[in-house]
Amino acid sequence: MTIVGFLQIALYMVVLLLCVKPLGLYMANVYEGKSRVNRVFAPGERGIYRLFGTREDLEMNWKTYALAFMVFNLIGLLIVYVLQRAQATLPLNPFGLGAVAPDSSFNTAVSFATNTNWQGYAGESTMSYLTQMLGLTVQNFVSAAGGMAVLVALIRGLARRTTNLIGNFWVDLTRSTLYILLPMATILAVVLVSQGVVQTFDNYQTAQVVDETALTDADGNAVTEQVLAVGPAASQIAIKQLGTNGGGFFSVNSAHPFENSTPLSNFLECLAILLIPAALCYTFGKMIGDTRQGWAILAAMTIIFVLLLGVVAFAEQAGNPNLPGIVDQVSSAANPGANMEGKEARFGVPTSALWAAATTAASNGSVNSMHDSYTPLGGLVPMWLMQLGEVIYGGVGSGLYGMLIFAIIAVFISGLMVGRTPEYLGKKIEAYEMKMASLVILIPPAVVLIGTALAVVSEGGLATVGNTTPPVHGFSEVLYAFSSAGNNNGSAFAGLGANTPFHNTALGFAMLFARYWLVIPALAIAGSLAAKKSVPVGEGTLPTHTPLFIALLIGIVILVGALTFFPALALGPIAEHFMMIGG
Amino acid sequence: MHRPNKVEWGQVIRPAIISIMFFTVVTGVLYPALITGIAQVVFPYQANGSLIHDDQGNVIGSELIGQQFSDPAYFWGRLSVTGPVPYNGAMSSGSNYGPLPPALIGEDGMIQARITALQSADAAAGVTNDALIPVDLVTASGSGLDPHISPAAAEYQVARVAAVRGLDVAVVREVVAQHTEGRQLGWLGEARVNVLALNLALDDLSES
Numbered sequence: 001m002t003i004v005g006f007l008q009i010a011l012y013m014v015v016l017l018l019c020v021k022p023l024g025l026y027m028a029n030v031y032e033g034k035s036r037v038n039r040v041f042a043p044g045e046r047g048i049y050r051l052f053g054t055r056e057d058l059e060m061n062w063k064t065y066a067l068a069f070m071v072f073n074l075i076g077l078l079i080v081y082v083l084q085r086a087q088a089t090l091p092l093n094p095f096g097l098g099a100v101a102p103d104s105s106f107n108t109a110v111s112f113a114t115n116t117n118w119q120g121y122a123g124e125s126t127m128s129y130l131t132q133m134l135g136l137t138v139q140n141f142v143s144a145a146g147g148m149a150v151l152v153a154l155i156r157g158l159a160r161r162t163t164n165l166i167g168n169f170w171v172d173l174t175r176s177t178l179y180i181l182l183p184m185a186t187i188l189a190v191v192l193v194s195q196g197v198v199q200t201f202d203n204y205q206t207a208q209v210v211d212e213t214a215l216t217d218a219d220g221n222a223v224t225e226q227v228l229a230v231g232p233a234a235s236q237i238a239i240k241q242l243g244t245n246g247g248g249f250f251s252v253n254s255a256h257p258f259e260n261s262t263p264l265s266n267f268l269e270c271l272a273i274l275l276i277p278a279a280l281c282y283t284f285g286k287m288i289g290d291t292r293q294g295w296a297i298l299a300a301m302t303i304i305f306v307l308l309l310g311v312v313a314f315a316e317q318a319g320n321p322n323l324p325g326i327v328d329q330v331s332s333a334a335n336p337g338a339n340m341e342g343k344e345a346r347f348g349v350p351t352s353a354l355w356a357a358a359t360t361a362a363s364n365g366s367v368n369s370m371h372d373s374y375t376p377l378g379g380l381v382p383m384w385l386m387q388l389g390e391v392i393y394g395g396v397g398s399g400l401y402g403m404l405i406f407a408i409i410a411v412f413i414s415g416l417m418v419g420r421t422p423e424y425l426g427k428k429i430e431a432y433e434m435k436m437a438s439l440v441i442l443i444p445p446a447v448v449l450i451g452t453a454l455a456v457v458s459e460g461g462l463a464t465v466g467n468t469t470p471p472v473h474g475f476s477e478v479l480y481a482f483s484s485a486g487n488n489n490g491s492a493f494a495g496l497g498a499n500t501p502f503h504n505t506a507l508g509f510a511m512l513f514a515r516y517w518l519v520i521p522a523l524a525i526a527g528s529l530a531a532k533k534s535v536p537v538g539e540g541t542l543p544t545h546t547p548l549f550i551a552l553l554i555g556i557v558i559l560v561g562a563l564t565f566f567p568a569l570a571l572g573p574i575a576e577h578f579m580m581i582g583g
Numbered sequence: 584m585h586r587p588n589k590v591e592w593g594q595v596i597r598p599a600i601i602s603i604m605f606f607t608v609v610t611g612v613l614y615p616a617l618i619t620g621i622a623q624v625v626f627p628y629q630a631n632g633s634l635i636h637d638d639q640g641n642v643i644g645s646e647l648i649g650q651q652f653s654d655p656a657y658f659w660g661r662l663s664v665t666g667p668v669p670y671n672g673a674m675s676s677g678s679n680y681g682p683l684p685p686a687l688i689g690e691d692g693m694i695q696a697r698i699t700a701l702q703s704a705d706a707a708a709g710v711t712n713d714a715l716i717p718v719d720l721v722t723a724s725g726s727g728l729d730p731h732i733s734p735a736a737a738e739y740q741v742a743r744v745a746a747v748r749g750l751d752v753a754v755v756r757e758v759v760a761q762h763t764e765g766r767q768l769g770w771l772g773e774a775r776v777n778v779l780a781l782n783l784a785l786d787d788l789s790e791s
Contacts, residue, residue, distance in 0.1 A: 008770060051605065052598040061588045064595065071599040079603065124673055138611040142603070164588055170598045177606060182614065189618045190625070196647050199622035199630045204673060207634070207644045210782060214651040215668045228645055228672040230632045235618040239610075252675040255725030257647040258632065263772025319718070320682045323694060328715035328735070335735035336773045341687070341722040342677045345661060345731035348773035369725045370677035466679050473681040495679035527588065580682055 002331050005350030009313065012267070012354060013306070016274055020298065023275065024282025030179045031152050031172065031287065037179050045174070052170050059165035062527025065153055066520050068169040069146055073113045073516075076142060080109040080135040084127070093128035094203040095229075100126060107504035112139035114515035115147055115395055117240065117247030117365055117490040118507060120499040124229035124250050129201060136247060137236045141185075144243030145176035147397030150519050151280060152287075154401045157526030158425045159288045161534050166526050180276070181243060188272055189238035196261030199234040233259055241272035244395040246365030246490045254355075254368040255344055266347055266368060270355050273364045277393035278302075280400045288425055292545035297403055300553045301392050305361050308381050308392075313353040315378035321581060339378070342370030353378070360385040363395035365490025372466065372477065372493035376580055379476065380573035382491065386483045388561040389444055395488060398515075401522045403557075405440045407544065408433060408525070410556045414542050424544060426534040433528055436521035443517045445564045447486035447510045452479045452568065460502030466495020470579055476572035485510035635779070644779050648672050649730040652782060655704040656747040658732070658740050658759075660778040661719060662697055665727035678723040697721045701739075708746040714739055731775035734763050748789055758784050 029035035033056070038045070049055055060068065084100035087093055100108070104121055111118040112135070121127070127136070149172035156166045193199050205228040209215070215223035233249035237259055240247050254260035260269055278298060285294020319329040319338045331337030336348040343352045352369035359366050360382035371382055385392060391402040408424050412434055415422030422429040455461030455478045465474035477496040484491055485507040492498065498507065535541075543549065622630035633646040644650055649660045651670045663669035664678045680687040687693055698721060705712045717735040737759045745755040762781040765774050 004766065004770065011770065048605065052601050054594060054598050058594065060591065060594060063588055064591045067590050068595050068599065071595050072603065075599055075603050079607070122674065122676075124675070133615050134607055134611040137615060138603075138607050141610040142606050168594075170594075170602060173602065177610065182610065186614070186618065190621055193618070193622040193626045193630050196629045196633050198632050199619050200632070201619060202631065205632055205634060205642055205645075207642045207672075208637075209650050210643060210779065210786070211650065211652045211654050211657055214653040215670075217668065223668050226644065226648070226650060226670065226672050228632055228634075228648055229675075232615045232619055234622065234630075235615040238618075250675050250726075252677060252726045255677065256675050257726060257728055257730055258645075261629075261633075261647055263767040267771050320688070322683065322688045323718070323721075324688075324698060326698060326716055327694070327718050327721055329718045332735070333774060334738070335717045335733050336719055338718070339682070340719045341680065341682075342725045343722075344725050344729050345719050345733055345775050346729075346772050351772060367725070370679055372679040372681060373677065373725075375682055467681045467684055469684045473683065476681075493679070494677065495681070576681070576683065 002333070005331070005348070008350055009309070009354050012271065015271060016278055019275055020279045020282050023279035024294070025286060027180055027279060027283040028286035030175050031283070035179070048174060049170065054168060054170045056168065056171050059168050061164045062153070062166055062523045065166055065169050066523045069150065069519060070516065072142070072173070073146065076139055077109045077113040080112055080139060081105050083131045083135040084108060087128040087131045090128065090130050092130035092133070092201070095128070097126060097128050103501045103504040104499055107508040110508045110511050111490065112136055112245070112247060113143055114488055114511045115143035115243070115245060115363065115398065116485060116488040116511045116515070117245040118485055118492065118511065119247055119490070120504055122251035123248055124231070129231055132236060132249065133232060137239060140236065140239040140243050140245040140247065141177050141181055142173065144181060144245060144396045145173050147395050148176040148180070148280070149173050149397065150522060151397035151401045154404060154522055154526040155284050155287045157529040158427060160530045161532070163530050164527060166523070166530050181239060184242050185235070185238040188242065188268060189234045191268060192234045192237060192265050195265035196257070197234040197237060197265060198230040198258045199232055200230055201232060202230060204229050230258065237269065238272070240366060241269045241364065242276060244273065244277060244362045244364045246359065248366060253366050255370070260368055263346055263351070266351055266355070270351070270358055273358045273362050273366070274393050276396045277362050277399045280397065284400060290545070293425065296545040296550050297400070297407065300550045300557070301403065303550070304392050304554055304557065305357065308385060309354065309357040312357050312378050312381040313350060315375045316349050316353045318375065320375060339373070339375055342373030344369065356382050357385065359491055360489060361392040361394070362399060363390040363487060363489045365484065367491055370494060371480070371491060372495040376573040376577035379493070380569060383476070383480050383483050383573065384561065384565065384569065386487045386489045387445070387448060387565045388557055389441070390487045390489060391557060398488065398518070402440065402518070405437045405522065405525070406557055407553055408437050409441060410549070410553045411542055411544065413556065414552060420540050423535050423541060426537070427529045427532050428535055433525050436525045439521040440518050441560060444486050444514050447513050448482045449568060451482040451486060451506060451510050455482065455506060458502070460500065461506070464497030464500050464503070466497065470576060472572055472575045472579070476576065479568055479572050481507060482510055486514045488514050635783070646777065646780065647730055648728045650779050652778065655708055655743055657782045657785070658737060658744060658778050659720070660732055661729040662693060662721070662723040663727040664723050670728060672728060675726045675728055677725045677727060693723065694721045705743050708743045710742045710746050712739070712742060730777055730779060732778055734774050734776055737763070737776040737781070744785070748785065750788070755785070758788065
């Protein structure tokens with residue numbers, strides 16, 4: 001890697017970590033109703049709650065909170081489904097796109113409601129402007145806000161004592177959307193437009209191409225026109241990055257020059273992926289009254305992230321040894337070098353690798369390069385980052401509540417070692433919490449591995465695999481798809497033709513299981529912990545803000561992820577790596 | 584404070600229905616309309632696709648979207664595998680080839696076909712070119728619409744373009760230099776050459 005490549009990654013990490021405290025503090029104040037925006041907009045906010053039929057002080061027990069989350073998602077899912085099925089008869093459809101097929105509509109509706117944003121379809125040739133706005137953009141906001149709300153409820157469960165109330169879902173949802181996501185998305189969208197990201201309701205443009213002899217269609221006639229798909233893209237892209245959604249306006253997502261035009265737009269979009277998930281660690285520390293706890297969690301996430309980012313950057317930089325000798329893969333100021341298949345010239349390899357790690361560490365799933373064309377080890381890292389459970393920063397809200405569950409597992413295991421009842425943040429961790437935590441840890445791997453196994457023994461699962469030479473790469477495509485859906489990420493090894501009834505259905509159910517079977521146990525833990533008394537810190541209490549605990553937490557996350565997925569990874573990317581270097 | 588852990592439906596159904604309508608209006612209508620309004624007023628050129636017009640005002644492309652060039656008098660861009668023809672601006676796509684399939688690295692594969700095309704074009708133009716070929720010139724971009732190549736990939740083609748156009752190599756190299764952008768803000772991304780803009784500048788040069 002060139003020095004500048006390394007520096008770009010370092011700059012990214014520094015800017016990210018500098019934003020954690022100010023943004024995290026702002027979010028904590030917003031959720032506690034203490035921020036200036038709460039005061040300024042208080043009358044309007046009260047009006048909104050009156051309209052909804054609720055009140056700020058009308059708090060919920062965990063079951064009501066969970067049900068509010070589920071019903072809200074179900075209605076959103078139905079709206080996205082109906083919009084896709086009816087778009088041909090609705091306005092704002094300049095390209096005259098037809099109704100989306102039922103299986104694809106189901107898959108996409110689930111995908112956006114669950115904050116996965118897996119895309120089986122090609123945006124510019126499938127979705128009308130109306131569907132993109134009223135369906136997809138809305139879910140980009142509220143599915144992210146829903147994840148943040150669940151996190152805040154879990155934090156309250158840890159912070160409160162002897163109550164069964166964990167907050168009001170509608171208040172948390174509204175504040176996440178209006179005070180956090182909406183202002184940030186507005187600023188980012190305008191900056192993106194300044195870089196060249198399109199934002200228009202006009203029809204697609206047609207250009208008369210310059211080299212009129214270059215293209216012929218299937219009948220041998222010259223093709224002298226280029227249709228340029230445009231649309232209201234910037235507004236959707238800003239929130240798909242900030243809300244760890246990832247669903248692109250165009251088919252190739254942020255590799256598309258109208259979606260990610262310059263290296264600066266790339267830097268900002270990539271920063272937006274991890275910004276809120278990282279800052280929520282500080283929010284957590286602030287809300288429980290001990291910011292050291294938040295920094296410890298953030299440190300564990302950051303250490304794992306930087307190590308794995310190093311692997312993917314190194315693997316991509318090494319290039320593909322099987323290219324003909326006349327091809328120059330050495331990086332220099334004039335030549336990006338390395339593995340450029342599926343990557344854009346303006347981004348080069350280091351920032352593509354950085355994006356690949358960030359988008360899979362967080363459950364974002366947007367791409368600025370094609371992961372399917374990565375070297376085997378370069379593609380293994382994004383896959384494994386998803387398989388770790390989307391807890392390395394993770395989705396907005398969902399990443400941190402997942403990581404807090406891992407922290408509970410970590411104190412439980414250390415408690416077993418010394419024969420003491422484990423406690424986390426003054427709350428005793430008992431059988432009920434451990435049952436729920438086990439569900440959170442076990443369900444995603446079960447969905448991923450069982451789903452992959454079913455797909456590779458069925459005709460429908462294998463029919464649309466893109467790369468069959470070597471076959472292990474085709475296996476990787478299927479494993480990647482289920483890892484993505486089963487952890488609500490949404491990125492893909494896009495060679496797999498996933499817009500088939502089999503994959504739309506199977507991956508749709510994987511996304512449903514992965515989202516709701518985690519939210520419900522997480523809220524159950526919140527309810528159970530909120531009802532407990534606080535145990536005073538004693539000599540036998542394991543401090544959870546120390547380097548020792550950070551190391552323990554990293555160890556647990558890595559160990560669970562490695563033990564569960566090593567066999568599957570050995571059959572896919574690891575086998576392919578040896579085939580590649582063996583010639 | 585204590586209420587039994589029972590579901591309170593009054594807090595669920597009505598707020599769910601009304602809130603989704605509220606957020607649809609705010610985030611699905613007002614927000615995109617606001618961004619479009621700002622974009623069209625402050626950045627109309629970018630917001631509408633950075634379009635390039637000819638002297639008659641016809642759209643001949645976008646600064647941000649590459650076009651297919653196969654005439655040896657033009658610089659060639661990245662490989663594009665969009666369907667049904669390369670550089671289809673309404674159907675972005677990468678190759679999604681892994682590192683090993685014959686369609687990518689085989690003797691009849693995509694990379695070798697590009698190498699052969701470059702070498703035959705050089706031979707036909709009477710140019711001897713012993714340089715290694717920069718990797719971005721033989722690989723497909725992620726979008727299939729990449730408007731750029733690296734400065735090295737442009738330099739590789741300078742001798743051919745100059746010979747076919749009957750221009751001095753130094754003149755062509757100068758035009759390339761004028762269309763080379765460094766890393767943005769000195770740090771970000773990679774140095775690059777906009778292929779469409781470069782070729783249009785060469786056409787202008789040949790006409791004048």
